[in-house]
Amino acid sequence: MKVLVYGSGQLAQMMYLAAAPLGVIVSAVDVFTETVVDPVSKKPTGVSLSQAIYDASAITIEFEHVPEHLLLEADKSGKLYPNVASILAGADRVREKVLLSKNKIPNCDYLIINHVDQLDGVVAALGEKVIFKASRDGYDGYGQWRISTAAELLALRHEFSLLDLKKVPLIAEKMMQFEREISLLGARSKDGRVVCFSLAENLHHEGQLHVSVAPITKLSDTLQQKANDIFATLATSMEYVGVLAVELFQCGEELYVNEIAPRVHNSGHWTQQGCSTSQFEQHIRAVLGLPLGSTEVIGVSAMVNIIGCTTFNRDLIGIPNVHLHWYGKEVRVKRKMGHINVIADSHANLGLKLKQLIEFLPLEHFPKLEGEATRLQKSSGFVY
Amino acid sequence: MKVLVYGSGQLAQMMYLAAAPLGVIVSAVDVFTETVVDPVSKKPTGVSLSQAIYDASAITIEFEHVPEHLLLEADKSGKLYPNVASILAGADRVREKVLLSKNKIPNCDYLIINHVDQLDGVVAALGEKVIFKASRDGYDGYGQWRISTAAELLALRHEFSLLDLKKVPLIAEKMMQFEREISLLGARSKDGRVVCFSLAENLHHEGQLHVSVAPITKLSDTLQQKANDIFATLATSMEYVGVLAVELFQCGEELYVNEIAPRVHNSGHWTQQGCSTSQFEQHIRAVLGLPLGSTEVIGVSAMVNIIGCTTFNRDLIGIPNVHLHWYGKEVRVKRKMGHINVIADSHANLGLKLKQLIEFLPLEHFPKLEGEATRLQKSSGFVY
Structure with missing residues (x-):
């Protein structure tokens, strides 16, 4: 069997x-x-796109910003999963917000800005702490803007x-006071079965x-059940097939x-390394x-991104249950170069293991690691 | 980094x-x-052997019967691991026996037969139950012969x-009364460090x-220590680098x-699936x-070979902790087509899981499976 990934x-x-x-x-x-192309060597396979x-x-797909004409061409084959509407919902914040609202799924309060005059109502509706986001990425002049006062x-x-x-609206979103960012990955099969992975806690910088x-x-x-329910509602409503984050x-x-x-x-x-089936295999299965x-x-996991950095000590793979995943790309500032999966039998031991790992890494490229290692070490949480 | 495998x-x-x-x-x-060639597609990479x-x-190497001129050519680069002598010891039962004897490692009593007249001494030396093996494989007329009486x-x-x-001697080996066949895999690093995997129990047919x-x-x-000691003695004596079985x-x-x-x-x-580091990654590391x-x-594992058979129900991957490894080869009688790794938390539960697996397999191609599942189910052994 063959699978084609955009x-x-x-x-x-x-x-x-x-x-x-x-x-x-x-x-x-x-x-x-x-x-x-071959997904590892990136060399052309010699097969035409239509033949493939x-x-x-x-x-x-591996990213939601696939040019729309390619998506529509792929969709004609009847073999594209997830469906086009799901992909576009991931690529367009207006569609995404409509989807969430339609399904009554809690999300940050927002306004869609199609005209500058609508800015007048923003503070009244959302308060002074607001984030503005382009509804779609990749347009000149667009980005993200945060304000804390009406003057800003x-x-x-x-x-x-x-x-x-009119063409690319902005989303004005109330900045939430949240405790932490977490994510739920799950998969929905063609026959509508839904399975969820364990919740992950994410540190951004x-x-x-x-x-x-x-x-x-x-x-x-x-909490896990609440997240699973959100996932099932969304995936089912989208008639989604594959892994969804x-x-x-x-x-x-x-x-x-x-x-x-x-x-x-x-x-x-x-x-x-942390699960019986990886998200990658799960997506292919679905x-x-x-x-x-x-x-x-399988135990308690940490995933550490290697960003814009090649100068780490690769002997880190000598630490038991530390696994390197290297993407083989040329280094650029802020580019994801690879990641490290670390497995332990408890959060506290995971913290200990991250402390060991730190010895092999240039910490300026891993600004979140030391704090997280300390936090986990003190954690009396999950024991596998 | 690149590794070339013969x-x-x-x-x-x-x-x-x-x-x-x-x-x-x-x-x-x-x-x-x-x-x-590419090891997955088997298509030529376009790179010449000398360039590679x-x-x-x-x-x-992935098998010990690489033509000797290729081994010697590879060895000239100074980058061949394990060394040529180790590879040849695996390909030639006379060298293998000499290696074992030199290191005083217990093995089946044997005679090397360079001339038919030596057959006269076989029964006196080894008894009537003897197996004759070609010292090297792949020669016309050679094979394995078992005898139970002097008349045979x-x-x-x-x-x-x-x-x-004279060119390809026979090894006459005393047939041992053993309880079971087990194997030890381990690895030796360039700096002489030795690590061993857990002992595996093997069922042949x-x-x-x-x-x-x-x-x-x-x-x-x-028992594990005894096996580890044998491994360390052998690998060290051979100045072995890589995984050795x-x-x-x-x-x-x-x-x-x-x-x-x-x-x-x-x-x-x-x-x-059953170990923190797979033998394949371990060999590459070494x-x-x-x-x-x-x-x-990571738990208790069974590996089930799929031999000469493609007609199984692939939905077996729906059983939790059952992992398919398919080689993508054309089917032939007695050809290894793939294998299935099954993980559980005890031998008894592993037996149960094999029983589940059996429902998906044509048992005529898996003659050892049902008996082994039953044996494991009754086992009060290892609990992870």
Whole structure:
């Protein structure tokens, strides 16, 4: 069996490596050149895109910003999973918000800004602490803006007036006071079965994920169930097939959806060593209509991203239960180069192991690690 | 980093899949065409053998019967691990026996037969139950012969007289009364560090491995230590680098070496899911001079070979902790097509899980499975 993945980065590569033992060969599409490539070497396979679509038993994506004409072409084959609407919901914050509201899923209060005049109502509706986000990524002049006072909003008015808000609206979102960012990954099969992985706790720095820990500390069955229910509602409503990531804010025992990603996700990389079935294998199983795998955890995991850095001591793989995943890319500032999965039998021992790991890493590239190691060491949480 | 593997079968493929996350790219040599190929697709990479030797950080093998001129050519690079003598000891039973005797490692009593006249002394030396084996495989007219009486030996004399015993001697070996066949896999690093995996128990049928279980039932620390000591003596004496498999007969608390394989081995496939580091990753680490990984077990494992059969129900992957490894080869009688790794938390539960698995398999191709499932179910042995 063959699976074609749009996008040829590390996620396609890890799908390839997870699929091969099942006798499934994954090819990738470089969406910029529209060439079919080997997901590991990135070399063209010599097969045309139309032939690869024809040959595939299933077609999927590794990122949601695949050019729409390619998605529609793939969709014509009847083999694209997840469906186009799900992919677009992940790529467009307006669609995403509509989806969440339609399903009555708690999320941050928001307004959609199609015209600068709507800015006048923002503070009254959302308060003074607001984040503005482009509804779609990759447009010149767009980005994210945070305001804390009405005066700051006034200062942005001119900048926003230069944008084509009819074409690409902004989302104005109330900045939530949350305790932590967590994520739930799960999968839905073609016959509607839903399975969820354990909740992961995510530490970001300058907008990038740095560390995930799964299961989360202070995990209650209620919280996991609440997240699973959100997942099942969303995935079912979208008629989703494959692995879906849901990013959440936790406030007390309440969960608010921050955003969704219609694909395997960085905050699920821990499943490669920390779970009976990895998110990559799970996604391949789902899109091919194979039975889903067990999501039972194997110990307590941390996933540490290696970002913009190649100068670490690779002997870190000598620490028991420390696993390197290297993507083989050229180094650039803020580029995800690889990740490290660390497994232990309790949160406290995971903290200890991260302390060992720190000896092998240039800490300026791992700003979240030491604090997290200390926090986990003190944790009396989950024991496997 | 690049590693070149002589041999392009499933072992090279599984090395490729295990090495990729470390940022190590494995290429394979089809030793019949002397072409460098991708270990998964088996397609030529377009790189010449001499260039691939030049590019490699390490060179290794997936089977011991690599033509000697290729081994010697590879060895000239100074990058071949394990060394040529170790590979030849695995390919030649005379060298193997000399190695074992030199290191005073218990093995089955034997005679080397260079001339038919030596047959006269066989029964006196070894008794009437004897197995004759070609010292090297792949020669016309050679094979294995078992005798139970002196009369049977007499009947073979003519057949043996037609062989060129000077060039390819026979080994006459006393047939041992053993309780079970077990194997020890381990690795030795370039700096002489030795680590061993847990002992595996192997069930054969018509000369082929069908099922391995690891750790073995009724495992005592003494027995594991005895096996580890044999491993360390052998690997150190051979100046071995990489993963080495030692097949053993257990008689009471005594261990006798049956044979060695200077490579990753079918009886170590359970390590893919059952161990912190798989034998494939361990071998790659060793030959590249990277730190060896932990050999801690993750539960209790069974490895079930899929031999000469494609007609099983692939939904078996829906059983929790059952993992398929499919090699993507064309089916032939007695050909290893893939294997299934099954993990549980005790031998008894492993037996239960094998019973579940049986529902998905055509049992005529898995003659050892049902009996082993029953035996394990009754086992009060190892609990993880």
